[in-house]
Amino acid sequence: MQLLREAFLLLRKDLVLELRRRESLLTMFFFGTLLLFVFHFSFDLAPERVAEMAPGLLWLAFLFTGTLGLAQLFQAERENQCLEALLLSPLDRGALFFAKVCFNFILMLLVEIVVIPLFWILFNLHTWNLLPQIFLITLLGTAGFCVLGTVLSAVTLRARARELLLPLVLFPLMIPVILATIQCLGAVLRTGEIGEAVPWLRLLLGFDVIFLTLGVLVFDWVIEV
Amino acid sequence: MAGSAQPQKQGRSLLGGLAVVVIAGGLYWGLIQAPPDALQGDVQRIMYLHLPSILTAYLSFFLVFIGSCLYLWKREKRDDNLAHSAAELGVLFTALTIIEGSIWGKPTWGVWWTWDARLTLTAILLLIYTGYLMLRSLIEEEDRGAVSAAVLGIIGFLDIPLIHMSVYWWRTLHQPPSILRPDKLPWENIHPAMLTALVVNFAGFLLLYFYLLSLRLRLGEIRNEIKARRLARGVY
């Protein structure tokens, strides 16, 4: 309970700061949209092939925008060395982890709510009725990305060139999430239901649970001063 | 520490010599004694190196995991040294495996590289642990670097089963495991000389691995000792 209370306090602080500065969210929106244009120019997709490529392209966009968000994750704590102030306080560091995961999750979700429909519009897809399932799967994938991304963002916090290092360390470890989400999205777009991709969905859920637990457990060490 | 250096050194040399002898024996068995494969012919003989090197690499990544856990628990430089050394050797053996695999793949499948599950998995392992080594080299403060690396070493190892599962579901093209088949006992599937070659080579690779590991561990120890002595001299 204490952990949730503290996490909520931190999350509210992060959201208020984000609303006032709008740095991460705006850049992520813009970058996500920009990527859709770049994809269109580079692949020049024929309408019948779009549905086949959509899962991969969408996830590529989310992966890149998400990484942009992760690099900014501790930005608020950098000015005036506020991270020191948080570490000095009797705050449970698991709460800090939890709050940062939620914060990044909310940012990515906001971006996805715009980017997915935009993709359908820009690439002339007609399967609007599948969007709820698409969102649900994306939600699970995004959760996995945020959980592992937050741990690694903290692991690389004190490294030189951390913005460059983070994706190098993160992407190989994210492969289960990338594959599972793309397979699930593909199944939904092909057949209209999740059916054959249920094992993938389980894998995704397993990933989320394992690394969320691990994150809360090891974050004390990760962020250790 | 200085007193034990000499017998340690002799032990290491012995290990190295033994590795050379056993691998030579394994190669003799693999290249000369064992019959050529029924389908692939002589090319298949590369398996006698390929399989031992990937198994050794896995062992190495397991040692990274063990060293990382111990370091987080007890904070002894020794355990961090183990994790770091094992990661370097693991990357070396994984790279070797991929090179051998390519050489084997070209005549067998007609391509240097194919996105088959086992190949992909090996490549991902290489990426993960290269990232681990990069992280280590990019954190200046030593204690913090060791803690961060230990956390990554644990996460990376726990992620391997998940990656393994996903990559296998994604694509399986590789020949099914040829020795450990559930319907037959291992020694019924394979010519005895082939099995001997494989086992001897694996033993040789293990000896070689532990020889290299002991050298690398000693290197880390010496580095720490130099640092400790410079500190003890009290440079302000």
Added chain:
Amino acid sequence: MAFFAVLGIPLHITIQKLSKAYGVLWALRDLNLDLPQGEFVALLGPNGAGKTTLLKLIAGLIPPTLGTVELNGVPFSSTHAPSRAQIGLLTPAGHLYENLTLRENLQFFTSLYKQNHDSTAIDAALKNVDLIGRAHDYVSTLSSGMKCRLSIAKWTLLRPGLLLLDEPYGVLDGSGVDLLENFLQAHCGKGNIVILASHHVARVLKICNRAIILHQGRLTFNAPRQQPWPDFDRAFGEFLPHGELCSS
């Protein structure tokens, strides 16, 4: 441990063999120090003597290479959350969120320390440092002196059993300095410990009741204040520009 902050049981501190090495350089070596409750310590020494390192070590912001810090006989561990609540650190870095208002900053930090101050207490703290008129402005609109005043207000609310200050005088004006010194003396009067690192030797010697000098990472002087104080003048004289006396 958790009770100390809540019940206000006074702290005493024992530092044993505290040492910190950066790479192959010692920043601090074999520091032993006993501080009873209510002690007001002036931490002095030339640039690079290890003052900031010492403060960060005590606060648990950097791990020591060797040695321990004990609070009331219990080794202080930075991973033990409740014991962190007893130590406060005021640094030039500020530790304030630029895009929160003054009041939001104070509210955020007091709730992190599990102290639910109502708005009147926060208003009183802001009034005390003459910033009540700016309560709803962002911290980014403040001058650096005002930010320092806000940090002081933060620690007047949190009342840690051990307050560490790293060169707080730099940006404060005359009334700010008075305010800080009054607060610190009152804080010690209640049995809390204050360690104040500064180069304004003459100022801090007037208010402290113990002075310690660090030189090249070692403790070279440690004694309760006297008036006049020839020993101190001898120990500190070499760091002064004109060989002037400062204890008188």
